[in-house]
Amino acid sequence: MNKQMIKAAHIVAVGIILLAGLVIVAWQVKPTSGQTQNSNSSAKGNKSSASVQASGLSSADRQFAMDVAMDGMTEVQLGRLATQQGASDSVKQFGQRMVDDHTKANNDLMQWASTSGVTLPTTLDAKHQAMVTKMSALSGAAFDKAYAKSMVSDHTKAVAMFQKEADKGGDSGLKTFAATTLPTLQEHLTMARALPTGNGNGSTNASTNSSMNANMSGSKSSSKNSNKSKNSNSNMSSNANNSNRR
Numbered sequence: 001m002n003k004q005m006i007k008a009a010h011i012v013a014v015g016i017i018l019l020a021g022l023v024i025v026a027w028q029v030k031p032t033s034g035q036t037q038n039s040n041s042s043a044k045g046n047k048s049s050a051s052v053q054a055s056g057l058s059s060a061d062r063q064f065a066m067d068v069a070m071d072g073m074t075e076v077q078l079g080r081l082a083t084q085q086g087a088s089d090s091v092k093q094f095g096q097r098m099v100d101d102h103t104k105a106n107n108d109l110m111q112w113a114s115t116s117g118v119t120l121p122t123t124l125d126a127k128h129q130a131m132v133t134k135m136s137a138l139s140g141a142a143f144d145k146a147y148a149k150s151m152v153s154d155h156t157k158a159v160a161m162f163q164k165e166a167d168k169g170g171d172s173g174l175k176t177f178a179a180t181t182l183p184t185l186q187e188h189l190t191m192a193r194a195l196p197t198g199n200g201n202g203s204t205n206a207s208t209n210s211s212m213n214a215n216m217s218g219s220k221s222s223s224k225n226s227n228k229s230k231n232s233n234s235n236m237s238s239n240a241n242n243s244n245r246r
Contacts, residue, residue: 058170069120074128075102087140105181112173151192158185
């Protein structure tokens with residue numbers, strides 16, 4: 001009986017020792033696992049930070065670059081349409097200016113992107129393609145009117161966008177590009193407003209000037225005729241007086 005009790009006590013003691021060992025092992029494994037998770041999280045965070053730092057761009061700078069690339073391609077395509085489908089020489093000449101200047105600006109932006117690790121769009125998105133398609137269906141005076149209106153609106157927005165980037169941009173290369181291109185865009189806006197139908201003033205001024213010139217010409221002609229008539233009447237009256245005296 002005593003032997004059985006001693007044996008049972010030994011078994012219980014061994015069980016207690018084994019259980020204590022398992023508890024100790026589990027306690028050591030848990031912190032290690034937590035440290036591994038923290039290490040993985042830290043690695044991911046560092047990788048994300050490195051990616052942001054490598055690009056060197058804020059979300060605002062990146063969006064500016066993407067918008068400018070898309071708008072620039074659109075201006076070139078619309079400019080080509082203007083040289084082919086415009087009615088007035090001023091619209092055709094303005095369209096060619098858009099092709100030349102925006103092609104240069106697009107190349108300058110691509111050069112910046114190649115050194116900054118930024119991938120710019122190379123084809124128009126659905127929105128901008130729809131604009132080109134709509135304009136391509138027009139010709140003559142209808143094209144001139146729609147094109148001039150679009151150029152005034154587009155360049156008003158572009159000037160504001162480039163001015164903001166030049167003043168507040170975070171990337172030095174992009175700021176320089178914006179500041180360098182801004183004067184050209186401001187000139188484009190002035191030219192667009194001067195187009196025959198840029199804001200309604202072109203055709204109105206032409207009509208007004210024509211009418212004013214016609215009125216002035218008529219007034220001068222009437223004044224000359226009136227003076228001739230007065231001189232003729234005066235001469236006739238003088239001759240009559242001389243005749244009566246005789």
